Amino acid sequence: MYIQIVEVVLGVPFGYEPNNELNKLLEDFRKMINFCIDYAHKRRITSYAKLRKGVYEEWKRRWDYSTHFCHSACKIALAMLKKYRKKHREGKTEAKKLFMQLDPELYRFYGDKIRISVRPRQFLFINLKFGEYQKKFIYSWKEGKLKIGEVTINENKIIIPFKKEVDLQNPEEWIAIDINESNVTAVSSNPHVLRIDHELRTVHTTYFIIRRGIQKLAKYKPRTAQKLLKKYSDREKRRTEDLCHKISKKIVDFAKQHNLGIVMEDLKGIRKRIKKGRQMNRRLHNWNFRRLQFYVDYKAKLNGLPVVYVNPKGTSSLCPICGGRLAPNGHRLMRCLRCGYEKDRDVTAGINMLRMRGAPLPLKAINEDSNPLLSEMERIVIKC
Numbered sequence: 126m127y128i129q130i131v132e133v134v135l136g137v138p139f140g141y142e143p144n145n146e147l148n149k150l151l152e153d154f155r156k157m158i159n160f161c162i163d164y165a166h167k168r169r170i171t172s173y174a175k176l177r178k179g180v181y182e183e184w185k186r187r188w189d190y191s192t193h194f195c196h197s198a199c200k201i202a203l204a205m206l207k208k209y210r211k212k213h214r215e216g217k218t219e220a221k222k223l224f225m226q227l228d229p230e231l232y233r234f235y236g237d238k239i240r241i242s243v244r245p246r247q248f249l250f251i252n253l254k255f256g257e258y259q260k261k262f263i264y265s266w267k268e269g270k271l272k273i274g275e276v277t278i279n280e281n282k283i284i285i286p287f288k289k290e291v292d293l294q295n296p297e298e299w300i301a302i303d304i305n306e307s308n309v310t311a312v313s314s315n316p317h318v319l320r321i322d323h324e325l326r327t328v329h330t331t332y333f334i335i336r337r338g339i340q341k342l343a344k345y346k347p348r349t350a351q352k353l354l355k356k357y358s359d360r361e362k363r364r365t366e367d368l369c370h371k372i373s374k375k376i377v378d379f380a381k382q383h384n385l386g387i388v389m390e391d392l393k394g395i396r397k398r399i400k401k402g403r404q405m406n407r408r409l410h411n412w413n414f415r416r417l418q419f420y421v422d423y424k425a426k427l428n429g430l431p432v433v434y435v436n437p438k439g440t441s442s443l444c445p446i447c448g449g450r451l452a453p454n455g456h457r458l459m460r461c462l463r464c465g466y467e468k469d470r471d472v473t474a475g476i477n478m479l480r481m482r483g484a485p486l487p488l489k490a491i492n493e494d495s496n497p498l499l500s501e502m503e504r505i506v507i508k509c
């Protein structure tokens with residue numbers, strides 16, 4: 126058994142009260158970035174050391190903040206230029222949004238507040254606003270289980286990345302997770318089938334209808350309509366996030382209990398599959414899939430379970446036993462035209478994903494005749 130250590134990082138957003146001093150700092154930092162971009166662009170500088178050396182004297186004359194702000198501005202300027210050149214080849218970009226990144230030299234985290242070193246021995250304290258979600262991270266950090274990295278601050282949020290080093294085990298058994306519009310089906314090689322019926326689509330449809338109603342109002346009362354739209358889209362976001370947390374927790378708890386590695390579809394493939402589907406809800410569905418996968422990914426890794434991705438090509442159209450074509454046969458069933466294999470559509474996708482991973486197949490379950498696998502199915506229904 127090998128041990129693979131990975132660093133799991135999760136950026137956790139905290140709110141804060143707007144504050145003039147911090148706002149001034151954010152505005153100055155944006156100027157610093159743009160100053161560095163100009164300097165690097167004119168002289169065609171791409172190396173951090175060279176840029177830092179070149180701008181330093183002028184930077185010190187203009188701003189006189191802690192030197193680390195200069196380091197950070199140089200790093201961000203180069204990253205932005207690099208990204209811009211990749212796309213446009215020529216020309217330069219400009220920082221428009223207010224944000225800054227502070228390396229650990231520039232700030233100190235106290236759990237409920239952070240302290241920014243504006244100048245040597247001159248500090249700015251910011252009280253953080255947080256709820257239950259953030260509290261869990263703060264406790265783990267206080268217990269020394271989590272470390273923190275570079276924080277990002279923008280006009281209304283402070284994002285603190287919590288880091289943890291975990292030993293990823295090398296499990297013998299795996300669980301494949303197939304995410305659909307109305308359910309998440311997980312098939313494990315030990316074997317079990319876990320089906321979580323979720324209401325992500327219902328939630329989305331509900332709010333889609335509400336939004337359409339509000340848009341009619343926009344003609345007469347545009348301001349009220351705008352306020353309502355914001356209110357309902359915030360509410361929708363909270364509900365979907367909450368659902369994604371619940372679903373991913375169920376899956377990871379199950380995987381942990383049975384010591385299973387996790388197999389998921391490569392996101393690029395998911396994107397393709399949605400494009401072919403209905404257009405109306407495309408963007409949000411896409412976003413939900415990604416969010417759910419992201420939650421499963423980091424929760425699994427925090428628990429020391431490895432996560433792998435497989436190409437989803439053919440997972441729902443090829444027979445996992447003989448590789449023949451599958452054809453729909455009744456409600457949600459797929460049947461192999463060559464060997465007669467017949468099983469639930471989503472379960473089949475899971476078995477195919479396990480096969481692609483090279484994990485042992487749940488043969489016992491596959492070979493059972495009467496409604497195979499479903500007899501071993503744990504059906505969990507999540508409603509919100």
Ligand SMILES: [Zn+2]
Pocket residue numbers: 444445446447448449461462463464465466
């Ligand atoms: Zn077959």
